[in-house]
Amino acid sequence: MTTHAERRKAGSELLAEMTGQPVGFASAAEQRTGAFGSYVVDYIFGQVWQGSELSRRDRNIVALAMLGALERLQAVQFHASFGPANGLSREEMTEIALQIAGYSGFPAGNEMINALVEMWSEADGKPYRIPPADYKDDDQRHRDAVDVMRTLNGRDEAQDPAEALAGMERIGPVGKLAFEFAFGDLWSRSQLSRRDRSLVVVSILVALSKPDELQFHIPGALNHGVTETELEGVMATAAPYCGFPRAVEGFRTLRRILRERETPGEGNDGG
Numbered sequence: 001m002t003t004h005a006e007r008r009k010a011g012s013e014l015l016a017e018m019t020g021q022p023v024g025f026a027s028a029a030e031q032r033t034g035a036f037g038s039y040v041v042d043y044i045f046g047q048v049w050q051g052s053e054l055s056r057r058d059r060n061i062v063a064l065a066m067l068g069a070l071e072r073l074q075a076v077q078f079h080a081s082f083g084p085a086n087g088l089s090r091e092e093m094t095e096i097a098l099q100i101a102g103y104s105g106f107p108a109g110n111e112m113i114n115a116l117v118e119m120w121s122e123a124d125g126k127p128y129r130i131p132p133a134d135y136k137d138d139d140q141r142h143r144d145a146v147d148v149m150r151t152l153n154g155r156d157e158a159q160d161p162a163e164a165l166a167g168m169e170r171i172g173p174v175g176k177l178a179f180e181f182a183f184g185d186l187w188s189r190s191q192l193s194r195r196d197r198s199l200v201v202v203s204i205l206v207a208l209s210k211p212d213e214l215q216f217h218i219p220g221a222l223n224h225g226v227t228e229t230e231l232e233g234v235m236a237t238a239a240p241y242c243g244f245p246r247a248v249e250g251f252r253t254l255r256r257i258l259r260e261r262e263t264p265g266e267g268n269d270g271g
Contacts, residue, residue, distance in 0.1 A: 011046025018082035053233025065203035141184030154223035
């Protein structure tokens with residue numbers, strides 16, 4: 001059990017540490033927005049961010065993924081501002097936005113990229129430039145895609161690319177696009193680890209309330225090294241950032257998948 005004073009102190013000190021602002025900076029939120037500001041300090045940063053399920057870096061990743069998926073741009077900029085204090089680089093935050101483009105749509109990814117570039121350009125006093133993508137022919141995309149699918153599915157060996165593509169094409173043109181772009185382009189980028197990409201994708205799917213897709217990506221996250229405790233931390237983080245209904249739905253989906261893994265059956269190759 002904690003007192004309100006303990007939660008207020010923890011939230012104020014964490015915000016001060018991450019933002020580089022004085023401890024009194026947290027109280028300004030309360031003065032500006034009343035009870036809403038009170039709960040930002042006491043609940044989000046004084047309770048949720050104090051949880052041991054996720055490191056600060058991971059919780060920053062999860063928050064940015066959820067906020068970007070929901071196109072909460074002011075909040076994206078705020079949370080990106082203390083990403084470096086939590087060990088998250090600009091390049092890694094850019095990769096979160098790219099992953100959002102694949103799983104929440106290019107318009108959402110574009111909004112997040114522009115918000116980040118605007119913020120960093122202003123901070124640097126000059127335009128911030130993001131390097132273009134590496135250009136790949138389809139043959140390379142297919143080889144990269146099957147390796148991503150191998151690790152997502154926890155396999156020792158990759159499928160034959162032609163066989164894997166044929167399997168994805170059975171679900172129509174969307175399957176081919178998922179194989180070539182989501183897996184062959186986005187997931188295979190080296191700027192963010194596959195473990196972190198799984199954390200991002202699970203966070204996006206929770207924010208968008210997509211339990212069917214979580215049925216594939218939660219096991220994939222476990223195969224990529226995200227722990228059950230860390231996934232519980234994702235669902236806890238969803239409560240303030242996406243609302244309790246989505247957090248509860250995500251937690252129920254996680255519990256169901258963990259039960260099913262005790263008696264594993266056939267997997268699938270979702271996007």
